[in-house]
Amino acid sequence: MAAHGKYGSAETKSLSSHLPLYKRHWATILAQLSQSCGFLPAPPYLCATYITLSSRNSIYYRPTETKPLSFLSLPHMIWLNIASLMGHGCSKKIGISGCWGGDKRKISEKVVLRVNSQVSQNNNIHSTGEEEEGEEKKVIGRNMESTLKSLRDGESVLDLSPRSTVSGGVEDVYGEDRATEDQLVTPWTFSVASGYSLLRDPQYNKGLAFTEKERDAHYLRGLLPPTVSNQSLQEKKLMHNIRQYQVPLQKYVAMMDLQERNERLFYKLLIDNVEELLPVVYTPTVGEACQKYGSIFRRPQGLYISLKEKGKILEVLKNWPERSIQVIVVTDGERILGLGDLGCQGMGIPVGKLALYTALGGVRPSACLPVTIDVGTNNEKLLNNEFYIGLRQNRATGQEYYELLHEFMTAVKQNYGEKVLVQFEDFANHNAFELLAKYGTTHLVFNDDIQGTASVVLAGVVAALKLIGGTLPEHTFLFLGAGEAGTGIAELIALEMSKQTKTPIEESRKKIWLVDSKGLIVSSRKNSLQHFKKPWAHEHEPVNSLLEAVKVIKPTVLIGSSGVGKTFTKEVVEAMTLNNDKPLILALSNPTSQSECTAEEAYQWSEGRTIFASGSPFDPVEYKGKVYASGQANNAYIFPGFGLGLVISGAIRVHDDMLLAASEALAKQVSEENYKNGLIYPPFSNIRKISANIAANVAAKAYELGLATRLPRPQNLVEYAESCMYTPVYRNYR
Ligand SMILES: NC(=O)C1=CN([C@@H]2O[C@H](COP(=O)(O)OP(=O)(O)OC[C@H]3O[C@@H](n4cnc5c(N)ncnc54)[C@H](OP(=O)(O)O)[C@@H]3O)[C@@H](O)[C@H]2O)C=CC1
Numbered sequence: 001m002a003a004h005g006k007y008g009s010a011e012t013k014s015l016s017s018h019l020p021l022y023k024r025h026w027a028t029i030l031a032q033l034s035q036s037c038g039f040l041p042a043p044p045y046l047c048a049t050y051i052t053l054s055s056r057n058s059i060y061y062r063p064t065e066t067k068p069l070s071f072l073s074l075p076h077m078i079w080l081n082i083a084s085l086m087g088h089g090c091s092k093k094i095g096i097s098g099c100w101g102g103d104k105r106k107i108s109e110k111v112v113l114r115v116n117s118q119v120s121q122n123n124n125i126h127s128t129g130e131e132e133e134g135e136e137k138k139v140i141g142r143n144m145e146s147t148l149k150s151l152r153d154g155e156s157v158l159d160l161s162p163r164s165t166v167s168g169g170v171e172d173v174y175g176e177d178r179a180t181e182d183q184l185v186t187p188w189t190f191s192v193a194s195g196y197s198l199l200r201d202p203q204y205n206k207g208l209a210f211t212e213k214e215r216d217a218h219y220l221r222g223l224l225p226p227t228v229s230n231q232s233l234q235e236k237k238l239m240h241n242i243r244q245y246q247v248p249l250q251k252y253v254a255m256m257d258l259q260e261r262n263e264r265l266f267y268k269l270l271i272d273n274v275e276e277l278l279p280v281v282y283t284p285t286v287g288e289a290c291q292k293y294g295s296i297f298r299r300p301q302g303l304y305i306s307l308k309e310k311g312k313i314l315e316v317l318k319n320w321p322e323r324s325i326q327v328i329v330v331t332d333g334e335r336i337l338g339l340g341d342l343g344c345q346g347m348g349i350p351v352g353k354l355a356l357y358t359a360l361g362g363v364r365p366s367a368c369l370p371v372t373i374d375v376g377t378n379n380e381k382l383l384n385n386e387f388y389i390g391l392r393q394n395r396a397t398g399q400e401y402y403e404l405l406h407e408f409m410t411a412v413k414q415n416y417g418e419k420v421l422v423q424f425e426d427f428a429n430h431n432a433f434e435l436l437a438k439y440g441t442t443h444l445v446f447n448d449d450i451q452g453t454a455s456v457v458l459a460g461v462v463a464a465l466k467l468i469g470g471t472l473p474e475h476t477f478l479f480l481g482a483g484e485a486g487t488g489i490a491e492l493i494a495l496e497m498s499k500q501t502k503t504p505i506e507e508s509r510k511k512i513w514l515v516d517s518k519g520l521i522v523s524s525r526k527n528s529l530q531h532f533k534k535p536w537a538h539e540h541e542p543v544n545s546l547l548e549a550v551k552v553i554k555p556t557v558l559i560g561s562s563g564v565g566k567t568f569t570k571e572v573v574e575a576m577t578l579n580n581d582k583p584l585i586l587a588l589s590n591p592t593s594q595s596e597c598t599a600e601e602a603y604q605w606s607e608g609r610t611i612f613a614s615g616s617p618f619d620p621v622e623y624k625g626k627v628y629a630s631g632q633a634n635n636a637y638i639f640p641g642f643g644l645g646l647v648i649s650g651a652i653r654v655h656d657d658m659l660l661a662a663s664e665a666l667a668k669q670v671s672e673e674n675y676k677n678g679l680i681y682p683p684f685s686n687i688r689k690i691s692a693n694i695a696a697n698v699a700a701k702a703y704e705l706g707l708a709t710r711l712p713r714p715q716n717l718v719e720y721a722e723s724c725m726y727t728p729v730y731r732n733y734r
């Protein structure tokens with residue numbers, strides 16, 4: 001690049017010493033550009049980009065083709081150019097064009113920046129009234145101009161005749177007055193000289209917590225009432241407000257509004273009040289939110305990729321404002337919790353899961369991308385609902401479906417590289433297993449419903465052994481539900497058993513039985529079974545009901561993964577209690593309405609003898625004067641730490657042993673005190689520590705398997721994981 005030879009570190013240093021003069025301009029502009037234009041990479045890659053001026057006052061961004069300009073950072077370059085613009089009276093509006101790689105994405109018609117109007121109106125840097133500063137600016141302006149000449153192809157801004165600022169008229173009420181009713185409107189217009197947009201930027205907004213200094217530095221005077229608050233006080237107020245809502249969906253909407261308004265405060269609330277707010281942003285409330293997504297829809301969250309975007313998915317990914325993505329959670333909305341096909345409205349799930357990635361696992365929010373693939377829905381109710389937000393057609397299947405998914409997976413790798421984690425979420429099982437198998441060898445993919453659930457349940461079962469006795473291979477398992485969750489868990493338990501007993505996995509599988517909607521899975525059904533059920537088709541007489549299966553199989557552990565509520569009846573729980581001193585019963589189905597039984601039912605029907613955990617939380621239950629607090633057997637314990645482990649080790653593939661490593665780390669976090677209370681999972685209030693431990697164990701496994709690319713391996717992986725975690729405390733602004 002031409003710039004290499006021209007910009008020495010000495011000059012950069014001398015320029016940076018002047019930064020305070022212009023910091024308001026470049027800092028604001030930089031922040032806005034990097035968030036809004038989408039083609040600027042986030043730090044630390046900023047140094048790989050430079051900007052220059054065209055003869056039409058456009059700023060061009062060009063990524064360096066081969067290596068970064070290590071000695072010249074983008075803030076300097078932006079500052080140089082802005083300084084130059086201001087110093088030489090360019091027009092108050094600057095169109096921006098951008099190109100990224102070979103992909104020319106001209107948006108000069110769309111993005112308009114208004115540079116500090118006071119300075120540009122004067123068209124003369126000396127007339128700011130600050131003689132000393134003005135003098136410095138002049139010098140800088142000249143330095144800049146000489147260096148810019150080598151960067152641009154055409155005319156200098158110095159050669160342009162200064163345009164006076166036009167005020168009033170159609171231009172100033174652009175997109176608002178009647179005269180412009182039929183004109184196209186540019187939704188992105190930033191007033192750089194005002195902090196108004198900063199207040200509306202969730203990533204940087206602090207609301208009343210902006211300090212006096214920040215209010216001055218960022219043009220916020222008058223835009224906020226005089227009081228200066230702090231994050232703790234804001235948190236107190238918001239928690240108070242949220243607690244006023246009686247209806248969970250109102251709390252959900254309030255939290256989503258907060259996320260859209262002030263991201264750090266949202267995460268502060270979620271982290272500090274995790275046990276109270278998890279049921280709001282996650283199961284069970286997120287289920288209702290998805291069902292009503294069209295009606296409560298305010299601002300779009302995440303990226304929607306529908307059949308309409310076929311052939312353009314790479315472009316769609318480029319519309320997302322962040323470039324440095326580490327985790328994508330993607331759904332096609334076909335199996336949302338136990339609620340079935342919610343089509344495009346399933347978006348609540350990737351959004352919710354990624355909020356947990358940040359709050360529970362410490363992956364920074366800007367590195368998270370929620371995606372919904374909309375291939376239609378077979379949910380007639382939604383198709384006939386006027387507020388439905390998705391494609392109004394039945395689901396595309398077969399080749400059409402797989403081609404869209406393939407284009408997505410290819411574009412993801414092309415755009416974000418090898419190490420971006422794609423978490424499949426709430427796909428129906430007829431696609432989920434196939435997608436995992438297909439992309440497991442070419443991408444860093446993880447299916448939370450199959451693998452995350454398996455890992456969390458194995459951890460719970462291993463921890464429960466302290467309470468129910470015996471070793472893992474000594475137990476007999478019965479599942480109600482033989483889909484993603486059921487067969488995923490069964491397979492990981494069998495894997496762990498066979499590692500412990502050093503016997504083939506086929507042997508271990510014999511201790512595990514599954515019931516689906518047609519009854520016990522037995523060998524006589526083998527020919528008609530889906531492929532993922534076949535390994536579980538053991539020799540046995542057909543058994544039609546769960547109750548009968550409990551009676552004949554005599555399981556010590558009963559696991560519900562059917563998505564159908566109320567299926568662990570009184571008779572079923574009593575039969576479990578008859579066979580076992582302490583039965584382990586896990587009702588995994590979500591949301592609460594689909595839970596196989598409630599905590600109260602489990603304790604009452606087992607006369608307080610069951611060790612119970614459920615997918616969605618239940619309040620503690622009092623039975624015969626004793627309080628029973630049940631745990632939450634939910635993959636939320638696993639995926640945030642698991643993903644963090646992959647990210648910090650730079651893993652390129654997921655391996656089953658990493659799931660076992662995550663399980664082991666989680667089980668180890670259950671304390672004696674937890675056991676005393678009958679708990680088989682640690683409380684969520686410790687989740688960040690738990691996630692750091694899971695991440696460390698997963699990363700260690702990735703290094704051991706040769707799947708980690710981040711070298712050298714950190715000595716202390718727990719400390720390293722903790723040091724990498726996002727914190728929501730406000731930062732001080734220059
Ligand atoms: N707690 C947690 O962390 C997690 C919980 N889940 C929950 O588990 C549930 C199932 O999810 P998933 O496995 O992905 O779903 P799938 O659709 O893949 O599997 C559901 C299974 O349940 C069976 N089933 C349905 N109705 C009945 C019935 N009346 N009696 C017996 N079996 C029945 C189905 O049978 P058939 O094959 O014959 O149709 C199928 O085998 C959901 O509610 C989900 O929310 C899922 C993941 C994680």
Ligand SMILES: CC(=O)C(=O)O
Pocket residue numbers: 283336337338426448449589590615634635636
């Ligand atoms: C928790 C979860 O992933 C589910 O219910 O689908």
